[in-house]
Amino acid sequence: MENCGALSLQSCGWLGLEKGRAKAPELLFSDCWLEKRNARVSKSQDLRMKLVPCKSRAAAPIIKSSCSSKDSAVPFELKAKNLRSTDEEALILKEKAREVAPYLNGACIYLVGMMGSGKTTVGKILSESLGYYFFDSDKLVEQAVGGATVAQIFKEYSEEFFRENESKVLKDLCMMRRLVVATGGGAVIRPINWRYMKRGVTVWLDVPLEALARRIAAVGTNSRPLLHHDSGDAYTKALLRLSALSEERGEAYANSDATVSLQSIAWKQGHGDVSALTPTAIAVEALIKIGNFVNWKEGNGQIV
Numbered sequence: 001m002e003n004c005g006a007l008s009l010q011s012c013g014w015l016g017l018e019k020g021r022a023k024a025p026e027l028l029f030s031d032c033w034l035e036k037r038n039a040r041v042s043k044s045q046d047l048r049m050k051l052v053p054c055k056s057r058a059a060a061p062i063i064k065s066s067c068s069s070k071d072s073a074v075p076f077e078l079k080a081k082n083l084r085s086t087d088e089e090a091l092i093l094k095e096k097a098r099e100v101a102p103y104l105n106g107a108c109i110y111l112v113g114m115m116g117s118g119k120t121t122v123g124k125i126l127s128e129s130l131g132y133y134f135f136d137s138d139k140l141v142e143q144a145v146g147g148a149t150v151a152q153i154f155k156e157y158s159e160e161f162f163r164e165n166e167s168k169v170l171k172d173l174c175m176m177r178r179l180v181v182a183t184g185g186g187a188v189i190r191p192i193n194w195r196y197m198k199r200g201v202t203v204w205l206d207v208p209l210e211a212l213a214r215r216i217a218a219v220g221t222n223s224r225p226l227l228h229h230d231s232g233d234a235y236t237k238a239l240l241r242l243s244a245l246s247e248e249r250g251e252a253y254a255n256s257d258a259t260v261s262l263q264s265i266a267w268k269q270g271h272g273d274v275s276a277l278t279p280t281a282i283a284v285e286a287l288i289k290i291g292n293f294v295n296w297k298e299g300n301g302q303i304v
Contacts, residue, residue, distance in 0.1 A: 089280040096287040097129035103294040104130070106177040107304040108200030111286075112188050112256055114242060114249075116215045117205040118279060119182035125283040127180040136182045140169045150184070163190060170196040185245070188252035201293060201304065203286055204256035208263055209246060211274045213239035258289035 109126060111119040120136050127134035138150050144165060145153055153162045166184055173181055174196040187193050194202075217234035262274040265285050271277065294304050 086278070086280070089278060089284060093125070093129050093280055093284050093287070096284055096291070097126075100287050100291040100294065101130055103291065103298065103304070104201070105304055107294075108174065108177065108179040108181060109290065110181045110183055110197040110200055110202045111205060112183050112197075112202055112253055113185065113205035114207065114209075114212055114245065114253075115185040116212045117185075117207045118282065119205055121279045122205060122283050122286060123180045123182040125279055126286060129283065129287070130178075130180070132178045132180045134180050134182070135173060137166060137169050137173070137187065138182075138184045140173075141165045141184075144169070166190075167192055167196075174199045186249070188249055188255070194252075194255065198257075201258065201290055202256040203258045203260060203290060204253045205282070205286075206253070206259055206261045206263075208274060209239060209242045211262070212242055214275070216242075257293045258286070260286045260289055 109123075109130075109132070111123050111126075113119055123136075124134050126132070141153070141162060142149055145157075148156065150162065163186070166187055167190055170181075170183070170187065170193050173179060179200075181197075183193075183197070187197075213235050216238040260282060262277060262282065265277055265281060266272070266274045269277070269281070297304055
């Protein structure tokens with residue numbers, strides 16, 4: 001990979017920061033690290049990270065087309081309208097990013113919100129529009145623990161073990177500039193994490209619980225350790241657990257610098273359901289709210 005720096009853990013090297021739609025990052029492990037992993041990682045200090053900014057060349061997006069009979073049945077006028085709408089959103093996104101970027105002055109953006117709220121999808125769009133790098137904090141923790149998934153980490157070690165290393169990841173990320181970070185749903189419950197994230201701009205993606213439950217039920221709960229063991233059908237158990245988590249975390253999410261309410265965006269666009277919203281429309285709203293926040297700070301003599 002050309003022009004790439006490294007993000008290293010004490011016992012392994014991490015290569016390939018993601019910028020915009022760049023290739024997903026990869027981990028290279030030393031024999032020493034693999035031995036430690038096989039012996040079961042037990043001390044979180046082995047996971048300390050040293051971050052060094054780097055750039056990677058973004059891969060060109062792949063556009064797939066379909067010639068199914070279902071597609072051909074869609075009226076041309078409807079296709080053209082949807083295309084115009086998508087193009088308009090892309091232009092608005094580009095313009096809003098150009099307006100907001102100078103006021104951000106390289107400050108990091110941290111997306112918070114419940115599981116399934118779209119932090120990763122929206123985060124990648126924001127990073128590309130601003131020319132920032134993108135990180136998923138859950139993925140960094142997974143890579144630090146030898147590639148185990150979040151669900152496996154919860155099962156093999158504990159939620160506390162995961163949270164400790166999540167905090168270490170955020171601590172290291174907050175030392176950098178020009179990042180969009182998609183955080184885990186529970187990152188907001190630890191006050192120390194807010195100390196790290198408040199060095200940048202925090203944005204809450206507020207999604208109605210029913211919509212979240214439908215999204216999660218559609219893809220399954222196996223990757224969601226806080227939902228996987230609940231009884232009942234996928235939608236019901238997702239909704240019940242999400243409701244409980246919302247009660248626990250609601251005030252913490254509201255501590256964010258900016259709130260992006262998908263319900264409000266849907267109302268403004270005349271949609272009866274947030275599922276009709278595109279990720280680009282959500283990213284545009286995020287930039288508007290970020291712009292309002294940074295302008296407010298500047299007006300009060302504060303620097304982001």
